[in-house]
Amino acid sequence: MDFSVPSEVCIIGGAGHVGLPLALAFAKSGKSVLIYDINEESLRRIAAGEVPFMEDGAEELLPEVLASGRLQLSSDPARVADAETVIITIGTPVDEFLNPVFKLIRNCIDTLLPHLRDGQLLVLRSTVYPGTTDWLARHLNDHGRNLLISFCPERVVQGKALEEIQKLPQLISGVTDEARDKAAKLFSAVAPEVVYLEPIEAEFAKLFNNAYRYIEFAIANEFYMIMRAAGVDYNRVLEGMSKNYPRAKNIPKPGFAAGPCLFKDTMQLSAFSNNRFSLGHSAMLVNEGLVLHIVDEIGNSQKLENLTVGLLGMAFKADNDDTRSSLSYKLKKVLEFRAKRVLTTDPHVTTDSELLALEEVIEKSDLLILCVPHSSYKGLDLKGKEVVDIWGFFNKKAEGSTPALNTVTTVSGLPLSGVQHVG
Ligand SMILES: NC(=O)c1ccc[n+]([C@@H]2O[C@H](COP(=O)([O-])OP(=O)(O)OC[C@H]3O[C@@H](n4cnc5c(N)ncnc54)[C@H](O)[C@@H]3O)[C@@H](O)[C@H]2O)c1
CATH class of the missing domain: 3.40.50.720 (NAD(P)-binding Rossmann-like Domain)
Known part of the structure; x- marks a missing residue:
């Protein structure tokens, strides 16, 4: 035209x-x-x-x-x-x-x-x-x-x-x-x-906006991994420490920090500063490392080589169809080497011919990993399958309900060794 x-x-x-x-x-x-x-x-x-x-x-x-x-x-x-x-x-x-x-x-x-x-x-x-x-x-x-x-x-x-x-x-x-x-x-x-x-100021402002966000996600993810090592449910800790506490209200939940911008822009700043952007590098190691942490945790408690693992959500973020730099694909790659089989599904992605229907993935998998919390997964029937849910998505309470801080909530479905629960 x-x-x-x-x-x-x-x-x-x-x-x-x-x-x-x-x-x-x-x-x-x-x-x-x-x-x-x-x-x-x-x-x-x-x-x-x-x-x-x-x-x-x-x-x-x-x-x-x-x-x-x-x-x-x-x-x-x-x-x-x-x-x-x-x-x-x-x-x-x-x-x-x-x-x-x-x-x-x-x-x-x-x-x-x-x-x-x-x-x-x-x-x-x-x-x-x-x-x-x-x-x-x-x-x-x-x-x-x-x-x-x-x-x-x-x-x-x-x-x-x-x-x-x-x-x-x-x-x-x-x-x-x-x-x-x-x-x-x-x-x-x-x-x-x-x-x-000035142009140089605006160029840095844009990169700093993205790097700051990437580092925020990394802190959330590192807190999560520290809590996993201690056998404590981080999403309960987060809920407790941020409830009506203004200085903690913007701490993000743990989850995959990916996509075409945050990683790339943090690395541009790093390249600019002769690889001396130490917080940016650390954020990259934490955010990219979360994928490896999940695989290690599963491998420590189960025989991964015998498991069919189903990945729910292949876009780089929720309610989106973009797979660019999605950590779901990094996870898929690692699991294809370690697990018996990897099945993938996503309700929005149209560019991946290997994706299967959600029901088929749930049905055929021994273990499910929630990679991206798409809204359409709310209330999903997981058919009793074990699910790794770093986002705390399947445990989310209705808005306005009283946080049940005394209740033991198994966030990931993985065995929590040495669990210390508040209350
Ligand atoms: N995606 C976002 O939400 C977002 C937000 C803020 C900033 N950015 C930045 O904006 C830039 C573009 O990102 P995007 O997500 O839109 O990428 P994109 O891949 O979606 O879009 C780029 C478009 O440019 C076209 N293109 C590539 N080379 C071309 C050329 N030589 N001549 C004409 N067209 C050409 C491609 O066909 C494509 O349609 C990146 O620097 C990104 O970091 C992206």
Whole structure:
């Protein structure tokens, strides 16, 4: 689908998790938007009114903006020339040595270079390695180009982008005042508040937001593992220590901390600081190590090689269909070596041909592991099967009910050696 009408905003990587909700939000605000992406299949699905991944509210909004004529799609880089503003949502992954892979963004820019126009506002929206915005300005300058360069990071939580774009303050930075002011005007159309930083400050702010979150999850997971070693039910401890105690109310529950952003961004900071981001490294060891801890615990009390293990939930987080960097797959890999058989299921994931129906996995497994607490698992009939539940999900009480701190709750289903229960 390729019209040739100039658009106000062109989103590079506009068919992705960051690009598409942003395109929809701008189109909803009345702007004409062009999605430019190299993934033809995603473009085809979006043009047909189909959202290629789970994103709250997008399925309703997409047909609306398509019908309005304000959303165009193209895989032709030449179309970028028409737009007043170009927003880049291509990320910087880390490689097998945990170093940033800068060439994706560089290659993307170099493809666009012949089509970028002097005077255009060029916004970096993806999470970038510190210094990328200034590099971009120098790179364009070296090619004799004169664009307005800005960095305005996306900070929404995946799956809730449409809601959060309208609720969260937008960090705004520009290489020049003119770039900053134009970017602020643009994002004021969708965000409730803008916050000004210098480009390097905004780059670090985004990475710190994610690394902080990753470390928070690691503390929860480490507390959990300490309690397992002591034979104490951590979810009861957490409930007790945070009940009506404001300074503990934000401690997360233990669980798999995964996905395409937190690990990667923590490792970018580590690479930036010559591998001296010690808390970031420790968080990585704890969060990734939780998978190994679970396998070891099972192996210490049962003959894993005789067990068929069923994994419930393969997405990287609850109520989502995205499997990128999901720790469920790391667990699967480890268990495929140690257990007799591994069966997997997920109600949302559509990209894995090995997934089985939930009932079949429960039926055929000797032991179940809850990898991701999807809402649809609430009240699930586990047919009396033993279940490892680090999240405390199957033991959750109804909201508002009195915490039963005297009750022995077996959170994981694993034998708790030397259990010391409060009360
Ligand atoms: N997923 C999130 O919720 C989230 C939140 C905040 C920040 N981020 C950051 O945003 C960036 C993008 O993440 P994402 O989750 O949207 O990734 P994604 O893989 O879902 O989307 C990237 C899109 O870019 C397209 N693409 C890749 N190379 C291209 C090129 N050269 N030209 C045109 N299109 C190209 C892909 O086809 C894809 O549609 C990353 O830096 C990520 O860390 C993601």
